[in-house]
Amino acid sequence: MLTFYDVPVRSRLLLGTARYPSPAVLSDAVKASGAEVLTVSLRREAAGERAGQAFWSIVRELGVRVLPNTAGCHTVKEAVTTAHMAREVFGTRWVKLEVIGEEDTLQPDVFGLVEAARILCAEDFEVFPYTTEDLTVAERLCAAGCRVLMPWGSPIGSGRGLNNVFGLQALRARFADVPLVIDAGIGVPSHAAQALELGFDAVLINTAVSQAADPARMAAAFAQAVAAGREAFLAGPMEPRDMAVPSTPVVGSALLR
Amino acid sequence: MNIQVNGEWREVRAADLAAALAELGFADAVVATAVNGEFVPAASRAAAALAEGDRLEVLAPMQGG
Numbered sequence: 001m002l003t004f005y006d007v008p009v010r011s012r013l014l015l016g017t018a019r020y021p022s023p024a025v026l027s028d029a030v031k032a033s034g035a036e037v038l039t040v041s042l043r044r045e046a047a048g049e050r051a052g053q054a055f056w057s058i059v060r061e062l063g064v065r066v067l068p069n070t071a072g073c074h075t076v077k078e079a080v081t082t083a084h085m086a087r088e089v090f091g092t093r094w095v096k097l098e099v100i101g102e103e104d105t106l107q108p109d110v111f112g113l114v115e116a117a118r119i120l121c122a123e124d125f126e127v128f129p130y131t132t133e134d135l136t137v138a139e140r141l142c143a144a145g146c147r148v149l150m151p152w153g154s155p156i157g158s159g160r161g162l163n164n165v166f167g168l169q170a171l172r173a174r175f176a177d178v179p180l181v182i183d184a185g186i187g188v189p190s191h192a193a194q195a196l197e198l199g200f201d202a203v204l205i206n207t208a209v210s211q212a213a214d215p216a217r218m219a220a221a222f223a224q225a226v227a228a229g230r231e232a233f234l235a236g237p238m239e240p241r242d243m244a245v246p247s248t249p250v251v252g253s254a255l256l257r
Numbered sequence: 258m259n260i261q262v263n264g265e266w267r268e269v270r271a272a273d274l275a276a277a278l279a280e281l282g283f284a285d286a287v288v289a290t291a292v293n294g295e296f297v298p299a300a301s302r303a304a305a306a307l308a309e310g311d312r313l314e315v316l317a318p319m320q321g322g
Contacts, residue, residue, distance in 0.1 A: 016322030026320075041321025042289065044263040044314065047282030052317025056287055059318070069321045077294070084296040085289035085316055156322070206322035 002201050004148050004179060005126040011036045013226045016206025023058050025215050030062050033219035039067045039096055042086055069096040076116045083120055098130045105155045110137045114144060121145025130183055133167035135174055150183035157207045159187025162194055172199045189225030196229025258309040275302035288317045
């Protein structure tokens with residue numbers, strides 16, 4: 001069974017909670033997805049509105065595990081401080097560590113990421129680093145103490161799927177025993193199925209569900225795709241070939257010319 | 258004294274962070290706090306003295322990806 005820091009999870013679909021049309025639609029989508037892990041964040045609270053308090057009670061009612069992120073952090077200090085604040089508010093050592101390096105692609109600052117991971121792992125956090133498919137960075141993250149890696153498929157919110165399949169396959173092969181979650185860039189269920197077919201352990205989806213015309217229906221579609229992709233991986237997909245290979249036996253063909 | 262609360266100037270009478278939070282309406286809210294960019298754990302709020310011009314961040318759970 002898949003485990004994140006010794007916590008077993010049945011669903012290989014992790015869901016983000018941002019950009020849903022309403023809290024009710026978010027709840028319906030979570031239930032339809034079967035997700036057991038939801039990503040959440042921290043933002044400034046207004047005493048009058050108490051939007052954060054309302055959101056937190058909705059998430060608690062869902063009875064799922066939360067994975068707080070450090071979204072929007074551009075420096076090691078911001079990310080580490082945000083992680084500390086998240087640990088207190090959400091009561092979990094889990095943190096999805098994001099250190100953003102570049103505005104147009106929201107590509108991780110992998111240098112800052114490794115440094116922040118080292119600090120947080122030493123402080124007993126259980127870090128889920130949002131990273132690229134770079135093998136050396138992955139190596140450094142594991143050396144820092146990360147026991148899960150979250151490589152991007154393509155830029156956050158782009159919906160472009162797996163942008164560098166070859167690089168991701170190399171990462172999968174090199175880190176065979178580390179849970180790998182494709183985080184970011186998944187646009188449609190076929191992308192998620194592809195990730196699971198390649199042997200990735202899980203996918204984290206947000207925009208593709210929250211911005212669908214019918215988020216709950218799309219969440220269910222992703223759940224099916226993830227299940228199908230995982231089954232296909234376990235079944236052992238055939239090797240692709242460049243030339244045609246007849247599927248109907250040639251031996252015993254009639255001579256009818 | 259005047260301090261910045263989530264980027265806005267506010268006048269508070271409280272001298273420490275715990276009292277300031279109560280005064281600002283966050284008494285029973287699930288929030289995490291930072292003063293001048295440094296995290297202040299809930300257990301340390303009563304001992305955290307505030308000074309004129311301090312920057313207080315009051316963060317709460319929010320939607321995230």
